[in-house]
Amino acid sequence: MKPGMKICALFGDPVEQSLSPDMHNAAFKDKGINYLYIASRVIPSSLKQAIEGSRALGIHGLNITIPHKVSVMELLDEIDEASRQIGAVNTVVNEGGVLKGYNTDALGFTKALESKNINPRGKQTVVLGAGGASMAVSYALVTAGAKVTIMNRLAHLDAASRLASRLSVFSNDPVEAVALNSDNLERYLATTELLVNATSVGMYPGESRSLVPTHLLRQDMIVFDLIYNPLQTKLLSDAAQAGAQTINGLEMLVWQGALAFELWTGLAPPIGVMRSEALKTLEEGSPARTSPRATRRKKARNSVALIGFMGAGKTTVARIISAKTGKRLVEMDRLIEINAGESIPKIFSAKGEVAFREMEIEVTREIAGINNQVVSCGGGVILNKINIDRLKEFAVVVYLEVNLDEIMKRMQSQQIEKPVLRDENDLDEVKELFEFREPFYKAYADITINSTLLTAEEAAEEIITRLADYELRN
Numbered sequence: 001m002k003p004g005m006k007i008c009a010l011f012g013d014p015v016e017q018s019l020s021p022d023m024h025n026a027a028f029k030d031k032g033i034n035y036l037y038i039a040s041r042v043i044p045s046s047l048k049q050a051i052e053g054s055r056a057l058g059i060h061g062l063n064i065t066i067p068h069k070v071s072v073m074e075l076l077d078e079i080d081e082a083s084r085q086i087g088a089v090n091t092v093v094n095e096g097g098v099l100k101g102y103n104t105d106a107l108g109f110t111k112a113l114e115s116k117n118i119n120p121r122g123k124q125t126v127v128l129g130a131g132g133a134s135m136a137v138s139y140a141l142v143t144a145g146a147k148v149t150i151m152n153r154l155a156h157l158d159a160a161s162r163l164a165s166r167l168s169v170f171s172n173d174p175v176e177a178v179a180l181n182s183d184n185l186e187r188y189l190a191t192t193e194l195l196v197n198a199t200s201v202g203m204y205p206g207e208s209r210s211l212v213p214t215h216l217l218r219q220d221m222i223v224f225d226l227i228y229n230p231l232q233t234k235l236l237s238d239a240a241q242a243g244a245q246t247i248n249g250l251e252m253l254v255w256q257g258a259l260a261f262e263l264w265t266g267l268a269p270p271i272g273v274m275r276s277e278a279l280k281t282l283e284e285g286s287p288a289r290t291s292p293r294a295t296r297r298k299k300a301r302n303s304v305a306l307i308g309f310m311g312a313g314k315t316t317v318a319r320i321i322s323a324k325t326g327k328r329l330v331e332m333d334r335l336i337e338i339n340a341g342e343s344i345p346k347i348f349s350a351k352g353e354v355a356f357r358e359m360e361i362e363v364t365r366e367i368a369g370i371n372n373q374v375v376s377c378g379g380g381v382i383l384n385k386i387n388i389d390r391l392k393e394f395a396v397v398v399y400l401e402v403n404l405d406e407i408m409k410r411m412q413s414q415q416i417e418k419p420v421l422r423d424e425n426d427l428d429e430v431k432e433l434f435e436f437r438e439p440f441y442k443a444y445a446d447i448t449i450n451s452t453l454l455t456a457e458e459a460a461e462e463i464i465t466r467l468a469d470y471e472l473r474n
Contacts, residue, residue, distance in 0.1 A: 007057075008037045008264055011050055011072075012065030015039040017229065019278045020063055023257055026277035030270045035060070042068065051075045055097055061264035062092035063257075064101075069132035076101040086139045087166065088132045091260040102263060105136030108256030109226075110144065115255075115338045116247055118194075118222060121145035126192045128152075128180060128211055129199035130160035133226055137198050138163060142171045149188055151180040180211065189216040195239075197225040202233035210234040219243030228253050229282060231328060240323065254278055272339055276366040303327065303373040304467060305391045307441055308400035309434055310379040311410040313456050317400060318376035320460035327374040332381065335363050357384060364390050382440040392446075396470055398463055399445035403452045404434050446470065 010020050016039075024037035042050045047068050052075075054062060064072050069088040073079055076092065078100040083089045089101035113120060123146050127138050130152040141148050148167070152160035160177035167175045178184045189195065189212070201211050207230050217223065223239035228249035236246045257278075258269035304321065306314040315331055322329035333344055336359045340347055347356050361384060367375065368390040375395060381387045391397055402410075408430060442448065447466050451459040 004034055006035045006060040006264075008035060008061040008063070009054065009059055010037070010039040010063040010065060011042040011047070011054075011068060012039075012063075013041055013043050013067060015041050015065065018065070019228070019253065019281050020257060022281040023254070023274045023278045024261060027258075027261055027270050027274050030273045031265070031267055033265060033267070035265070044068070044071065047071060048075055051099070054092075055094065055099060058094065058097075060094055061260070062094075063260060064090050064092065066132065069135075073101060075099075082106060082139075085166075085170070086135050087163070088135045090132075090136075090256065091263060093263050102260075103136055104256040104259035104263070105133065105252070106140040106143075107259055108252045108254075109137050109140045111255035111259075112224075112247065112251035115251055116245070118245075119144075120194060123147065123193040123222075124191050125149070125194040125196065126151060126188050127196045127198055128201075129197070130156065130163050130177075131198065134198035135163060137196055137226070138167055138175070139170070141194075141196075142167045142175060145172075146194065147173045149176040149178060151178055151184060151188070154179040154181065182213070185212060185216055189221075192221060194222045194224065197223075197227065197233075197235055200227070202235055203227045204229045208234055210238060212238070214238045214242070217242040217244055221245075222247070225249060226252060228278075231282065232326065250275070250278060250282075272362060272366045276370075279367075279370050301392070301394055301396050302371055303375065303395035304463070305375040305377055305395040305397050306400050306463075307377045307382055307397060307445065308379065309402065309407055309437060309441070311407045312379075312400045312402045313410070313451065313459065314400055315376040316456040317451070317459050317463070318374045320456055321374045321463060324460065324464060325374070327372050328370075330367055330373050330375045332360065332363055332367075332375060333378045335366070336360060336378075339363065360384070361386055368393055370394065379437070382437065382444055388444045392444075396446045396467060397444055398466075399441045399448040400459065401441070401448055401450045401452070404431060406452050407434065 008024065010018055018039050021037050021039050028035040044067060051072065069090055073089050076099045078098065079089060080102050083101050083103040086103050086106055089103055091102040091104050093100050120141050121144055125141050125146045125148050127134050127148060127150050130150055134150065138148055138150055150160045150164050157177065157179055164175040164177035201209050202225065212235055217239045219242060221244040223236060223244050224247040225233045225236050226249040227233050231248045231250060236248060239246050254271065254275045258271055258274055261269040306318050308314050319329060321327065337343055340359060360378060360381060364387045367373065408427060447470055449459060449462050454462065
């Protein structure tokens with residue numbers, strides 16, 4: 001420990017599998033500040049002593065997790081209004097011996113929805129569970145104007161009823177509490193637009209379990225599972241197969257952590273760094289926990305990165321490969337938009353291409369080294385060899401080749417703004433850019449697939465086959 005170091009800690013039971021230490025310590029390092037984050041297992045009977053000990057020792061900040069989010073409240077000196085309304089605390093700041101409680105889960109959940117361009121206002125929403133996570137999520141939904149039904153096991157329906165009664169004060173529509181059973185799932189999910197799993201069902205090592213029968217999931221539904229280990233739970237896998245939009249718990253984890261970071265330090269949190277570190281920890285474990293077998297996996301290039309000109313179909317093909325192989329889907333352009341908080345056309349318009357390319361380099365760094373991904377790259381990712389070198393560290397690079405005439409047909413039919421072009425209907429301009437970039441695609445690719453005459457499904461199947469051959473040869 002360095003002199004003057006500020007300590008932040010996680011109190012919970014269990015804490016062994018928490019991503020928070022890796023995530024926060026990476027953020028502290030990125031900001032160059034003298035902070036350290038540790039995880040401490042605190043059993044319920046020892047919570048009072050642990051809180052008083054943190055005050056006596058001058059621990060600067062705390063995260064509070066299961067099972068202490070409610071019971072910790074009576075041990076603190078102050079509680080902010082949102083935490084009081086939610087009925088749970090997950091973050092504590094020590095201000096000169098005064099312990100003040102906050103809840104970053106609710107806003108973290110809201111930020112996760114915003115990152116996917118989802119506005120819950122007016123949406124028919126079902127939340128599964130009535131514990132600490134559900135308290136925060138249900139509060140966030142109700143105050144955002146969603147119509148909320150909370151489902152909980154019959155044996156604990158009273159907890160859901162108390163939560164619904166408390167939240168109804170903030171809602172124009174009564175918050176319902178109903179038993180979590182097959183009849184109610186059938187009835188309520190028929191009209192549900194947003195489904196949130198706030199229970200632990202589906203968490204490792206019980207990842208084969210789901211509370212929701214597959215036939216109740218629909219294409220026009222959004223399914224958010226607060227679980228982040230595994231990233232794709234059975235519920236999310238079933239929902240994706242039904243065509244629903246899915247969100248895993250990593251985004252909420254990162255955002256609630258980022259908000260806690262801001263409370264402790266007063267600095268803007270490095271969201272990209274925190275997300276990247278959390279993903280790496282999920283895939284490999286922290287260095288202290290990494291086995292020789294995991295180290296060998298990390299060196300293997302078991303991800304795939306699709307490169308190619310605009311209109312080549314990289315995103316569509318990547319989604320199919322992800323669905324068929326279970327690899328995590330990463331859309332680089334979409335990740336840039338999430339990090340920047342605005343669309344790519346707006347980035348080009350306000351900041352220019354140079355700024356966009358810098359963001360592209362940062363996003364490539366963010367995803368580098370994570371196992372088992374299928375990455376849809378932007379058309380210009382090959383313009384900087386730093387990007388390619390990073391991609392090749394963990395992924396087999398596949399060039400999705402399409403001839404120029406077909407590219408033009410696709411671009412004109414897609415009606416999507418291409419900010420890198422002055423006039424996307426100008427064949428000469430498109431041809432000039434295509435001819436400039438094509439040698440880079442070919443030079444950097446480990447595998448080239450000419451998909452001009454292939455459907456997206458056929459191109460995905462061809463890539464999967466070629467990847468298997470490539471792994472055998474390498």
